[in-house]
Amino acid sequence: MNVIEARNLGKWFRRQGLGSPTLLGSLPRWLRGAKPEGFWALRELNFSIRKGQTVGVIGPNGSGKSSLLGLVAQTMTPTEGSVETVGRISALLELGAGFHPDLSGRENVFLSAAILGIPREDIRKRFDHIVDFAGLRDFIDMPVKHYSSGMYVRLAFSVAIEMNPDILLVDEVLAVGDMAFQMKCLDRIRAFQRQGKTILLVSHALETVEEFCSDVLLIHEGRLIMQGDPTEVISTYLRQYMVRIGLLNVEEHGTREIEMRSIRLLDEDGRESATFRSGGAMTVEIDYAAQRRIERPVFGFNIKTGNGFYVFGSNTQIARVPIDAVEGNGRIRLRIEPLTLKQGRFFLSLAVHSWDHAVQYHRQEDLHPFLVKDASGDKGVFQLNCNWEHRASS
Amino acid sequence: MAILLTDLTAHADLIGNLVVRDLKTRYRGSVLGLLWTLLNPLFMAAIYIFFLTLLSRDIASQYEHIIIGVFAWQFTVQCINAGMNAITGNASLVKKVYFPRMILPLSVNLSALANFWLTLIVQWALLFAILAVTKHDTPRLLTLWVPLLSLYHLVFNLSLSLLVAAANVFFRDTQHLVGLLLSAWFFMSPVMYPLEMVERVAAGHPWIAQVYMLNPMTAILTAYRALQVPGTVFPWTAASVAGLLLPVALIAVAIRVFQRTQRAFSDLL
Incomplete structure (x- = not known):
């Protein structure tokens, strides 16, 4: 119902202007016959x-x-x-x-x-x-x-x-x-x-x-x-609208010589989602299109919290997974497992740039929000693997 | 109209609470709170009696007329002034909580009525004293009908109160205009002089007396006097009856205007 x-x-x-409407103040408007x-x-x-x-x-x-x-x-x-x-x-x-x-x-x-x-x-x-x-x-x-x-x-x-x-x-x-x-x-x-x-x-x-x-x-x-x-x-x-609130600068720029055409965030079951389980897996699929042959491009990403705190960032160069060259269409897959982020809202940025960082082909800043749900009671942004031990001394 | 009545009775509890709030805050803080309410019309009456005596012994000898006139006039003024701020003074309530808006002017009118009944005690004490001293007489037994007449008087006050309450939301300078109108109206009603004086002044021009009698305040004040002072009568003419019945039409109009305009209250506050 x-x-x-x-x-x-x-x-x-x-x-309304400053102050409250008054009879005397409204007279001129009535005389002009103006509509409010x-x-x-x-x-x-x-x-x-x-x-x-x-x-x-x-x-x-x-x-x-x-x-x-x-x-x-x-x-x-x-x-x-x-x-x-x-x-x-x-x-x-x-x-x-x-x-x-x-x-x-x-x-x-x-x-x-x-x-x-x-x-x-x-x-x-x-x-x-x-x-x-x-x-x-x-x-x-x-x-x-x-x-x-x-x-x-x-x-x-x-x-x-x-x-x-x-x-x-x-x-x-x-x-x-x-x-x-x-x-x-x-x-x-x-x-x-x-x-x-x-x-x-x-x-x-x-x-x-x-x-x-x-x-x-x-x-x-x-x-x-x-x-x-x-x-x-x-x-x-x-x-x-996050950009209006001013904590993040959601934007997209670059020469577009390599363009990230479509981005998908996939959960453990390979379904597109905006919500991920802490400790589970997240896969980012990027379909790109290169206008010409480009040698050694670098794909990178970073993750920030809603208030702009930089949580983690990496790219194919740092990870030593160099890509020789791209030409035409292709797909990049980034798999994060286990996803050690804790409960909260995060923003994913993606970028593709030249080996020497001189040319930014395409950058999507904070463009992909996602949520992490956490069933555990642990607090914080990040999951640390902890082990407790207790030994009584007597 | 029927819907409005059921709506108001459903909120009887709220009306009661608001009236009590009004009375409590008026009398709280000092014993003088209550005293001032009684002293106010008393002082007004004393001032009029004193200066009118200087001007003309003829009018001023009728102290009982002035007492009744001033007390009743104060009741109307109080209702109008309280009604003026009934909506604008409760902006946060009107904007945030839903209830029939008419409750706000209604409750201040009811507390003004309670207040008027309190001053009636003083008024009667004075009447007994004045009539005993000046005319060796007592107030009429009909005086007992005064509370009932005050209910009818309240209908008139409420209709004016509703109109100024709504008008003040749209134009905050309504209070200045109403202040001016009230002082003119004071002299156009037989508050500090008896009705016979007007009849004498208007002797050559009967239509003036006719128009004068259309003023509901004239009819109500004269009715108060006719009930209480021996030797006074209510002049039953077409004009005076029209003046007496005018509040019935006025309250219907006022309610309609208020209901129409209240849609815009929270936008303008």
Whole structure:
């Protein structure tokens, strides 16, 4: 059953100047008869979300993610099209919305519960639990204006997680608070998942999106670019937009005298994939085409993490597997086994250049993102082979 | 309309919480919080009585009219001013959480009503004292209907409140305009003078009295006086009845305007 369904959904915003609109300020425009200027924050969105799915929404800043949540939450009205929802919707967006600084923690718990649509009876029953969860037993009758910002957020969150909606909207909540707080957030989201709730999660934390979501929407400049399998959508997103975030410089250049026409990343079973098992195998297949005969070309690769850390690099020259010459079409296979990378996101660069490095024929910088999944509990970027020994001395 | 009502009753809990929040924060912090609410109309009335006595003994001798007028006028002003910020002052709520937006202006109007009922106690104490001293009389038994009339008065206040709440989202200088209109309206309503004065002024031009009576505030203030002060009557003319019934039409219009415009609230906040 679809619980969220968007049809040709669009949202238009008036472009606003500094400050707020005023009657006197608008007079000149009315006299000219000018139409207000604006822009489409979202346009022609069509998607549906089934009951019980956890769906991630990713995209660069300003792509329209928050507008989308606003439309689903009905705090905004679509300019065109429609979004239909089934069931009660709650949003874990703004913690402490409706808190009044002069009221005590206790009073604010009830007030904010009423705003979030939590029945009074539920809150009364769960009050002690809420206070203990926030760790504020000694301060609950103090006005919240005397709270530290941490206490404030903890109390707000403790109330917010008492919501029991059919559809939960989460917008970057995970970006605030310390580690312990984020863990609590994630635990709560897992609990919602177990109860079969539908969750729409907006986040820049792609790892989180990948871990939690069964489906991901990629939005860019107000358009739905892609919907589907998290790994696939996230890889596309990274390839296309990582360059904007500025950590990597995704680019392609070279004389193209030798051109890498098609690149395939193959897993252990020889299937094309973007996800690899730590300790498994990865094969990179490069189909090249040389415009003329070229002596002793060097094929190379390197792997970096998402934040630009250079993990490993090698080429046919260093590996002493020289290629005498290429002419016409051919295929290079690079097999990495065992793949000793740990859990995370990596970027593969490929290059082909001349023996003396003077001519760069074709270079693809950070162009091929892939993921490594790791079942072991070891931490880090790289697997080191370790052996523990223990010998009691007596 | 029926949908709106079920929507509002479904959120009765929230409305109650917001009214209580409003009252608590108003009276919290100092005992004077409550006292100021009572003192405010009292001081206003005292100022008008003092200066009107200087201007004309004729008007000022009717202290009871001024007391009733000022207290009721303050109720309307409070509703309009609170309504002005009902949406714009709760931007984060409006943008982030869904609930019928009308709850915000409605709850501030309800807390203003609770406030008005509190001041009524002071008003009645004064009326008893003034009537006893100046006319050796007591307020009418009909005074007991005043709370009911105040509910009708609230309908009028709420409709104005809804209109300014919505307008202020679109134009933040609405408050300046409304401030000007309020001061003109104050003199165009029989707040600090009795209705008979207008009748005397407009004696040569009957149409002026007709137009004057169309002002709902005139009808409401006169109704308050007719219920409480012995010897005053509500003038049952076509114009006065029209003025008295105007709030019914106004609330229907205000609700429609508010419902229409609320679609754009979160875009503009």
